[in-house]
Amino acid sequence: MSISKEDIKKLADLARIEMTEKEIEKLSTEIDDILDYIGQISHFTKASRDEFDENQIRNVMREDESDPEKPDSREELIGEFPEREGDYLKVKKIL
Amino acid sequence: MTQIEDLTIKEARKLLDSKEISAKELTEGALLQIEDKNKELNIYLEVYDDILEQAKLAQKIIDQGDSKDLTGIPLAIKDNILIKGKKASAASKILENYKATYTATAAKKILEQNGIFIGRTNMDEFAMGGSTENSAFGVTRNPHDPEKVAGGSSGGSAAAVAANMALGALGSDTGGSIREPASFCGCVGLKPTYGSVSRYGLMAMGSSLDVIGPITKSVADAEIIFNVIKGQDKYDSTSHIPVRHDGKSVGSLQDSSRDLRIGVPYHLLEQDGISREVKENFEESVEKLKNLGFEIKDIKLPNIDKSLTIYYIIMPAEVSSNMARYDGIKYGLSLDGNPSTPLRTSNLMEVYKKTRGEGLGPEVRRRIILGTYVLSAGYYDAYYGKAMAAREVIKNEFNKAFNEVNVVLTPTAPTPAWKIGEKTSPLENYLADIFTVTANIAGIPAISIPSGFAKINDKDLPIGIQLMSAHGNENVLFEIGKNFLGETT
Numbered sequence: 033m034s035i036s037k038e039d040i041k042k043l044a045d046l047a048r049i050e051m052t053e054k055e056i057e058k059l060s061t062e063i064d065d066i067l068d069y070i071g072q073i074s075h076f077t078k079a080s081r082d083e084f085d086e087n088q089i090r091n092v093m094r095e096d097e098s099d100p101e102k103p104d105s106r107e108e109l110i111g112e113f114p115e116r117e118g119d120y121l122k123v124k125k126i127l
Numbered sequence: 128m129t130q131i132e133d134l135t136i137k138e139a140r141k142l143l144d145s146k147e148i149s150a151k152e153l154t155e156g157a158l159l160q161i162e163d164k165n166k167e168l169n170i171y172l173e174v175y176d177d178i179l180e181q182a183k184l185a186q187k188i189i190d191q192g193d194s195k196d197l198t199g200i201p202l203a204i205k206d207n208i209l210i211k212g213k214k215a216s217a218a219s220k221i222l223e224n225y226k227a228t229y230t231a232t233a234a235k236k237i238l239e240q241n242g243i244f245i246g247r248t249n250m251d252e253f254a255m256g257g258s259t260e261n262s263a264f265g266v267t268r269n270p271h272d273p274e275k276v277a278g279g280s281s282g283g284s285a286a287a288v289a290a291n292m293a294l295g296a297l298g299s300d301t302g303g304s305i306r307e308p309a310s311f312c313g314c315v316g317l318k319p320t321y322g323s324v325s326r327y328g329l330m331a332m333g334s335s336l337d338v339i340g341p342i343t344k345s346v347a348d349a350e351i352i353f354n355v356i357k358g359q360d361k362y363d364s365t366s367h368i369p370v371r372h373d374g375k376s377v378g379s380l381q382d383s384s385r386d387l388r389i390g391v392p393y394h395l396l397e398q399d400g401i402s403r404e405v406k407e408n409f410e411e412s413v414e415k416l417k418n419l420g421f422e423i424k425d426i427k428l429p430n431i432d433k434s435l436t437i438y439y440i441i442m443p444a445e446v447s448s449n450m451a452r453y454d455g456i457k458y459g460l461s462l463d464g465n466p467s468t469p470l471r472t473s474n475l476m477e478v479y480k481k482t483r484g485e486g487l488g489p490e491v492r493r494r495i496i497l498g499t500y501v502l503s504a505g506y507y508d509a510y511y512g513k514a515m516a517a518r519e520v521i522k523n524e525f526n527k528a529f530n531e532v533n534v535v536l537t538p539t540a541p542t543p544a545w546k547i548g549e550k551t552s553p554l555e556n557y558l559a560d561i562f563t564v565t566a567n568i569a570g571i572p573a574i575s576i577p578s579g580f581a582k583i584n585d586k587d588l589p590i591g592i593q594l595m596s597a598h599g600n601e602n603v604l605f606e607i608g609k610n611f612l613g614e615t616t
Contacts, residue, residue, distance in 0.1 A: 035500070043499045047447065048454065048476070049492055050484030063497060065554050070501075072436045073513045076520075092364035108211070108228035114461030123456060124463075124475045 131156035150199030174246035197242035203287040203296035218262040221486030231328020248283025272586040275544040278308030285312040303563025306575035310539035310591025321570035325360035333445040346608035369599025390426035390532030404581035438564035440514035447498025455482030529597040539591035
């Protein structure tokens with residue numbers, strides 16, 4: 033299997049990572065090698081999705097409410113904002 | 128005076144409680160080693176400024192006769208485990224100045240006993256790597272030979288223990304990140320059962336694989352730290368008190384330890400890439416265990432050799448999802464899209480891309496791209512779906528094996544520590560995880576125990592063996608491990 037530079041560019045876009053042409057080129061070779069290796073999984077005929085027991089994994093739900101036992105970290109969280117206006121998180125325009 | 132290099136946690140506990148040594152003396156002993164060697168070895172990224180106050184507090188509790196297992200014991204913490212108010216960067220530029228806003232449950236349990244965290248240790252960025260060469264803040268050197276890697280990703284934690292800069296350390300293990308550096312540095316490293324230790328406050332890498340565990344000088348010490356940090360936690364819904372696969376309750380060993388049976392999948396050692404030194408040492412270790420009275424059985428795990436393939440699909444898939452949170456918006460590094468445009472005219476998308484492009488290192492970016500690929504439409508079933516099914520096959524093979532034997536024995540790593548900069552391709556690095564990833568895939572506990580040295584260029588490089596047991600059966604690992612190292616039980 034072979035992955036093109038265009039593919040890498042698209043993936044980088046999807047993953048929101050800015051990359052130089054040079055890095056894209058290097059990455060397409062490296063990812064190719066890795067895909068060759070992990071492509072072995074296709075020979076693994078014994079495993080089908082039916083064998084995967086979905087019942088073993090279940091979702092754990094909780095009420096959407098604040099936990100009184102949890103220490104209040106409001107100030108610390110706000111303190112980590114890269115940009116703020118008062119207690120509001122400031123972001124760039126969307127479009 | 129007793130030096131820190133002569134002490135285990137267990138021994139230090141006795142000396143602290145009998146007042147033969149003070150928490151301050153012990154802490155200063157670690158600091159002395161740090162002053163002496165940290166510059167060269169690059170083990171700690173930061174030594175906390177409040178450790179002498181912590182020592183004073185611990186001493187007060189010891190003086191009151193209220194000490195617990197870790198009161199006054201100097202420990203190191205991996206840079207991806209949070210302590211409120213202290214920096215935690217995961218050795219990444221993107222979190223270089225991030226201060227944790229809450230404390231990880233595992234760290235909290237140690238702090239509640241007044242254990243002393245000396246500082247945060249170097250690692251592969253976001254725990255992605257097996258050599259600490261992927262740290263944004265420089266490689267950690269192996270205390271046994273500074274030309275060699277310390278292993279990774281918990282390389283700083285293992286090196287801190289080996290260099291006597293702490294009596295024990297916390298690390299995290301997703302595919303071998305506790306066990307491999309422990310084996311490279313001549314320490315004991317325990318990867319506990321998945322879910323037995325809360326992941327709350329551990330920066331997520333592969334959420335279905337990650338677990339926090341100890342790196343120590345002795346098996347008894349690993350057991351002590353594990354017993355402090357384990358337990359169900361309401362802030363981690365995957366945390367639980369493990370039940371054995373056969374439904375029997377997990378408890379203390381009923382039978383004499385001599386009745387324990389060790390399975391060796393010899394077919395695994397026939398693969399390429401396992402060094403002569405490791406093979407020889409492994410044979411010697413098997414002999415030693417035989418002489419100690421353990422029964423050795425040749426076992427087959429027919430699909431275990433697919434583990435690495437499964438791992439390098441599931442792990443990047445989870446990485447790409449978990450890394451999405453580092454976007455330059457709520458915390459950490461935030462870079463403006465285009466420096467030439469006035470601040471207000473750059474948009475959100477440019478902030479994301481610039482911040483992640485510059486803030487995340489090459490290996491992290493590589494794994495995100497790989498994960499994005501295997502999860503993308505059209506490839507999901509071929510990779511992720513198949514890997515998840517294969518994961519079940521591996522789990523079942525282990526369950527079957529544990530009906531016949533109590534533990535499975537392998538080398539920890541295929542080679543001793545390699546030379547810094549020697550491995551150039553990503554795949555070459557990944558192959559070092561060949562023996563360790565299996566335990567993460569199956570969720571079972573595994574321990575690396577020092578088993579000797581390889582003489583390479585006149586330097587003695589440590590080698591380790593790995594023992595794996597059924598879910599919740601850490602006690603079997605401790606039992607055999609203590610026997611192997613000749614620790615008095």
